[in-house]
Amino acid sequence: MAKRHDAVRTELVAVVVAVAEGAPRVLTTSGYPLQLPAGPLRDSHRSMQAGLRAWVEDQTGLRLGYVEQLYTFADRDRARDGSERMISVSYLALAWPTDVDVERWVSWYDLFPWEDQRGYGAAVATLVPHLRAWAGEEDTERREVRCRVTFALDGRDWLPELALQRYEVLYEAGLVRESPDWRGVLGPEVTGPWMLHDHRRIVATGIGRLRAKIQYRPVVFELMPPEFTLGQLQACVEAIAGQHVHKQNFRRIVEQQRLVEETGGTSSETGGRPARLFRFRREILDERAAGGTKLPRSR
Amino acid sequence: MAKRHDAVRTELVAVVVAVAEGAPRVLTTSGYPLQLPAGPLRDSHRSMQAGLRAWVEDQTGLRLGYVEQLYTFADRDRARDGSERMISVSYLALAWPTDVDVERWVSWYDLFPWEDQRGYGAAVATLVPHLRAWAGEEDTERREVRCRVTFALDGRDWLPELALQRYEVLYEAGLVRESPDWRGVLGPEVTGPWMLHDHRRIVATGIGRLRAKIQYRPVVFELMPPEFTLGQLQACVEAIAGQHVHKQNFRRIVEQQRLVEETGGTSSETGGRPARLFRFRREILDERAAGGTKLPRSR
DNA sequence: ACAAAAGTGTTCGTCTTACACCCATGC
DNA sequence: GCATGGGTGTAAGACGAACACTTTTGT
Secondary structure, eight states: OOOOTTTEEEEEEEEEEEETTEEEEEEEEESBBBBBBEOOOOTSSSSSSHHHHHHHHHHHHHOOEEEEEEEEEOOOOOOOOSSEEEEEEEEEEEOOOOOOOOGGGGEEHHHOOGGGSSSSOOHHHHHHHHHHHHHSSSSSSHHHHHHHHHOOTOOOOOOOHHHHHHHHHHHHHTOOOSSTOOOSSSSSHHHOOOSTHHHHHHHHHHHHHHHTTTTOOOOOOGSSSSOOHHHHHHHHHHHTTOOOOOOHHHHHHHTTTTEEEEEEEEOOOOOSSSSEEEEEETTHHHHHOOOOOOOOOOO | OHHHHOOEEEEEEEEEEEEETTEEEEBBBBBSBBBBBBBETTTSSSSHHHHHHHHHHHHOOOOOOOOEEEEOOOGGGGGGSSSEEEEEEEEEEEEEOOOGGGGGGEHHHHHHHGGSSOOOOHHHHHHHHHHHHHHHHSSSHHHHHHHHHHOOOTTOOOOGHHHHHHHHHHHHTTTTSSSSSSSSSSSSHHHHHOSSSHHHHHHHHHHHHHHHHEEEEEEEGGSOOBBBBBBHHHHHHHHHHOOOOOOOHHHHHHTTTTTTEEEEEEEEESSSSSSEEEEEEEHHHHHHHHHHHOOOOOO
């Protein structure tokens, strides 16, 4: 097969996120290792977004709503089989998981256990000594600073939106499984499972983007059902951020930004006093280009 | 020539920004119409960034410093000659213009006259009646809201980072020159000149990104010489934002974020009392992943 | 002396954070 | 009745916007 000069194949990759059962989840297709919905860009596709929607629907049956471009990867050493160069254009999509095979929705925190700061941060505690060791090896100064910032060592604040940077540190430190024959010291309950090609990095990119965006744009609502209680909304934000937020402040922010309106109904699902139901005021997407759901710090 | 199925060509496009003589400028290559440095991704390129740097240096002699990916374009109707589909991966680069042919650095505000809000906003005043007319034509409600938000009508705040959205509105309203034979009512002194393909849209994307980023990341300094006065720094921020900022508050923010340190020297360039010289504390790029140069509103 | 730009101190108001407390339901 | 989550008021404090004013140079 003659290899054409400078030829490329273009692949579309989707990070489809939904929140279910207390965890944000990404949609995978069947097969081992875990992989994201993806497929080549066809001449028949009107646009890359259209192609992406088609591939996701083909492979998972899910019709996408909100979609935005994430990043385009093309490093030469990503070549998988020595043939043509591969360009991957990745997209972030938000959905809520309905009528979909639950098996395929993998929790963020199974993929990246250290990203969930709502418990006691056990994964990070396990990782830290290995990170310190890696930092001590060489280029010490810069490595230590990176670890301190990304993993909130020495009393720093944990910044949820640094998911990609954390993954990169772990990758460089060799603490993350990157091939089927990888043999590291730590098990997958701490480092997470292997994924196809660089799909895991792509997911980390998506997590970082979503966590950053949720702070200044009202995108959470793309992950919510049409009606919801403020408690559910808060739980959704906390799941994505991997952090607890302050209840009263959260509610005040949502209110005063006039992001939601009452439906009149109530819900009495999770014990305790029944909660009022709200719906997203879609109008404000037009009214205001800025403004989102800020995260007040700590609980 | 047989057309291969699903074949694509990949092009790298650079929006190189520098601030000189009171205006932010983009680097163009010679030729008419105006065009950005660009070239195909080669097998020999290690990565797209490396390829981009090579093309820019080839075509303009400039060695790039700071570079980040902007957006990837691939709509089928962008096809230029009916042959293979073209994918364009665009990048934003920041530089300061030294040893470079000044002719090639085109002011943002020649390309997008309405984006400069530091004067009396004459361009916007001219555009508004045409925008209102366009909104009245059809889909009135949505169009009016878009105009109000993007162009700050009816007493709204002007948001500098909506540069792309403004361009899109003008494009849809047919107020912007998009081909050599375009004949609109308004002259280029208000609507700006035509650029090759969708290069003008790509510049607008870059402007929006830079204006947004400057508010939460210390990227201004990539546009400054090694030593500068606070006045110069402020002028640079104002040039990019297209807005004046409050002097004292600007200085306080820069100080308290410890973004700069004194060099000890002073500069007495622009009349008046000589100003102290500062340099960027590059360390903070590591120290803090967050925090940038906030823009206090108005003068 | 005056223009022009650098540089400082202080007030005012809003937005953030935090604490304390009451309410309505199920078991 | 008490556990559980829903829901509210208000005070302390951080931060941004704005104003007024002083300092140091060139002409």
